[in-house]
Amino acid sequence: MPDITKPILEVKNLRTSFFTDDGEVKAVRDVSFDLYEGETLGIVGESGCGKSVTVMSILGLVQRLGKITGGQVLFRGKDLTKIPADELRHVRGRDIAMIFQDPLSSLNPVLSVGYQIDEAMYAHDVIKHDDIRARGVDLLEEVRVPDASRRIKDYPHQFSGGMRQRAMIAMGLSNKPKVLIADEPTTALDVTVQAQILELLRDLNQNTGTSIILITHNLGVVAGLCQRVIVMYAGEIVEEGTAEQIFENPQHPYTWSLLRSMPRVDTSRRERLKSIEGLPPDLIAPPPGCKFNPRCPFRIEQCFSDDPTLETVGDDDRHIAKCWVRMKRAYAEMGAATLTDTRPGAASGVRPPKTLVEKLEDSREIEPDTEAVGDLRGS
Numbered sequence: 001m002p003d004i005t006k007p008i009l010e011v012k013n014l015r016t017s018f019f020t021d022d023g024e025v026k027a028v029r030d031v032s033f034d035l036y037e038g039e040t041l042g043i044v045g046e047s048g049c050g051k052s053v054t055v056m057s058i059l060g061l062v063q064r065l066g067k068i069t070g071g072q073v074l075f076r077g078k079d080l081t082k083i084p085a086d087e088l089r090h091v092r093g094r095d096i097a098m099i100f101q102d103p104l105s106s107l108n109p110v111l112s113v114g115y116q117i118d119e120a121m122y123a124h125d126v127i128k129h130d131d132i133r134a135r136g137v138d139l140l141e142e143v144r145v146p147d148a149s150r151r152i153k154d155y156p157h158q159f160s161g162g163m164r165q166r167a168m169i170a171m172g173l174s175n176k177p178k179v180l181i182a183d184e185p186t187t188a189l190d191v192t193v194q195a196q197i198l199e200l201l202r203d204l205n206q207n208t209g210t211s212i213i214l215i216t217h218n219l220g221v222v223a224g225l226c227q228r229v230i231v232m233y234a235g236e237i238v239e240e241g242t243a244e245q246i247f248e249n250p251q252h253p254y255t256w257s258l259l260r261s262m263p264r265v266d267t268s269r270r271e272r273l274k275s276i277e278g279l280p281p282d283l284i285a286p287p288p289g290c291k292f293n294p295r296c297p298f299r300i301e302q303c304f305s306d307d308p309t310l311e312t313v314g315d316d317d318r319h320i321a322k323c324w325v326r327m328k329r330a331y332a333e334m335g336a337a338t339l340t341d342t343r344p345g346a347a348s349g350v351r352p353p354k355t356l357v358e359k360l361e362d363s364r365e366i367e368p369d370t371e372a373v374g375d376l377r378g379s
């Protein structure tokens, strides 16, 4: 069981921006969270909400044009955003390993898989050099690559997609890291292999107590694997809680919408999935107030002017949400339980203030999606 008194990684008020010709893309906006020893923490949210940039920032891997503009990432008392590059390189791979979505681009095509796994161990000096060879085979066996002692000599192109992903996991685990970050580790794989890889991550977490951050679009996977969940929207955390709190009692309208758009086994086949209306905001110039206001069925006037802060929901301080209304009130006052029209403002009947509509119409920089504009114009 995870020890929730002991954070192994503390992210505090992290901000990361990309300085582009069009302006500052604030991709991560004041993100704070803890990862506890032995837990699996899920990060979910639509494409572009800042999941990858958050974890890349933790490891100092933000791409060109990108810069951490504030905050701290504390690991064993050290701020990873401040330590020298060579020290950070040692933390990466030795203490915190990362598995990416596309293993082909992370494996060197001209070196054998075994050589690359061995190299990862030689680079960090955690494993005794005499043991490295044998450990390479053991690791491949551990991640269930069949005939590991022979296949370890193969080159990446001789491995299937699923095996390459396993080889990446083996490499990630080679130095017995405390933390494993998996960013969409199974997206490129077929469903059966996905299930095997996820089972592997679960075993790893349970058997070795490695803490895992798992980023995925698949909420079903999160429900099955993660003890806690972070929901991100437009570069911010909008809700955080235990898996049970998030799935059974979501309090942010965005989380509620995400869960409604998720396929359920008990849903009749003819019932269509309810996608979330509109698109995520422009991260250079998001709307004033709550960034979900152009799409939110439950918005109230205050949502257009004031940005809510993350606050505890109910009695349990592990469950926090960033919303003026929250679903408890939406159920009680806005008929959320029986809501079929989920268009922006549908439940509350609140339209955006006229001044905002005019400002958007005048703006050349902002080009909100047509649906949101239609709505903002009150059509």
Ligand SMILES: Nc1ncnc2c1ncn2[C@@H]1O[C@H](COP(=O)(O)OP(=O)(O)OP(=O)(O)O)[C@@H](O)[C@H]1O
Pocket (backbone or CB within 6 Å): 018, 020, 025, 027, 045, 046, 047, 048, 049, 050, 051, 052, 053, 054, 063, 064, 065, 066, 283
């Ligand atoms: N190199 C870059 N230059 C400019 N903007 C970038 C760059 N990399 C990411 N961004 C922007 O940062 C935001 C967050 O991107 P990020 O990759 O973290 O999204 P994500 O949540 O991981 O999405 P996905 O689910 O599609 O992987 C996006 O709006 C993206 O356009």
Ligand code: SF4
Pocket (backbone or CB within 6 Å): 252, 253, 254, 290, 291, 292, 293, 296, 297, 298, 299, 300, 303, 308, 322, 323, 324, 325, 326
């Ligand atoms: S109710 Fe308001 S604050 Fe809450 S998510 Fe909707 S727009 Fe944002």
Ligand SMILES: [Mg+2]
Pocket (backbone or CB within 6 Å): 051, 052, 053, 183
């Ligand atoms: Mg991503």
